[in-house]
Amino acid sequence: MKNFLKKDNFFLGLVMGLLLPLPVYGIFWGLDIFMKSTGLWHGLQQPENIYLLSTVGNFLLIRLTFVNWKNEKTGKGVLLMTIALVFVFFLLYFKQPR
16 A cells, blocks of 8 residues: 555546545644633634645645655646645635626
């Protein structure tokens, strides 16, 4: 499995860039619920903030693929998916009123 993730493949990068934000979203969502229940803070007031924060994992994956593994095709796939996810975020949550 470890060698499979180190293959230099553009489509593998796209899949990794699409799937990694899901567990990161779950972690941030769980932390938000936990922090609200303990009363340490009021939480992220808007759920879309957690969606945007979930792309942080992709930035770490981009660094890992480009610098440590030296897989440019995989890194480009992750980068393209990250840009697409941020673009979708802005399309969904920042619509201009007409």
